[in-house]
Amino acid sequence: PYIVHPIAVAEVIKTIEGADFNMVLAALLHDVLEDTITTAPELVFKLDKYHGGPLSWINAWDVFRLVVELTDVFTHQNYPQHNREVRKGLEATRLSSVSSRAQTIKYADLQDNTISIVKHDPKFAVKYLEEKQHLLNVLQDGNKTLRNSCINQIKAVY
Numbered sequence: 001p002y003i004v005h006p007i008a009v010a011e012v013i014k015t016i017e018g019a020d021f022n023m024v025l026a027a028l029l030h031d032v033l034e035d036t037i038t039t040a041p042e043l044v045f046k047l048d049k050y051h052g053g054p055l056s057w058i059n060a061w062d063v064f065r066l067v068v069e070l071t072d073v074f075t076h077q078n079y080p081q082h083n084r085e086v087r088k089g090l091e092a093t094r095l096s097s098v099s100s101r102a103q104t105i106k107y108a109d110l111q112d113n114t115i116s117i118v119k120h121d122p123k124f125a126v127k128y129l130e131e132k133q134h135l136l137n138v139l140q141d142g143n144k145t146l147r148n149s150c151i152n153q154i155k156a157v158y
Helices: 004-014 021-029 040-051 060-070 084-095 100-120 122-138 144-157
Strands: none
Touching: 004 021, 004 100, 021 060, 021 100, 040 060, 060 100, 084 100, 084 122, 100 122, 100 144, 122 144
């Protein structure tokens, strides 16, 4: 079940005008450092290994950089002294300065997460949608159509 979400995010990125294959790969891998035991050095090694092999045309460092930009820094594990609201605020500020390509992937991530959360956890969805609205208020780069789709998704649920 874990792979369904990254595939959905990658499928959205494939449809975005101007998106490149490195962005699609980063979309597939966007949660790998958060949700698996894979470390950043391992990810670099694996990406670089494929760079010299069957996917020799990818830019391993570009994919890695996008994944790192999309990986939550202000987690409960890293900042247990802060409550969720503070951590999400700090994360929103951090994400506001990542590349426009990473922000585009984040919009696709938010869009797919919203569908799942609203369907499977409507009680949490109220809090999640508030956090998503705040995040969209500070994310100003990336694909505008996808950003607007996320904004409209919130309006449709509220």
